[in-house]
Amino acid sequence: MFAIIVLFLLLVLKLAEISIFANLSWWWIVGGAFAAFLWFEVFERVFGLDKRKDHAHYEKIQKERVKRAFEKKSGRR
Numbered sequence: 001m002f003a004i005i006v007l008f009l010l011l012v013l014k015l016a017e018i019s020i021f022a023n024l025s026w027w028w029i030v031g032g033a034f035a036a037f038l039w040f041e042v043f044e045r046v047f048g049l050d051k052r053k054d055h056a057h058y059e060k061i062q063k064e065r066v067k068r069a070f071e072k073k074s075g076r077r
Helices: 003-016 019-023 024-048 050-077
Strands: none
Touching: 003 019, 003 024, 024 050
């Protein structure tokens, strides 16, 4: 997400022609956008980084459900 924010700021500064960013080549912005695209669409999927948070969330829900089920069983006896 940090890369997207930096790219957006670079784009705004380039379009507003502020100081050194006015002379900045468009290739820096396009290259950064391409690198961000590769990261979010390819590398995160390859390394499983996009699913890691989802798995942690569902594991927490599953543990709570199992804990509640055992508490109900122990309360009956």
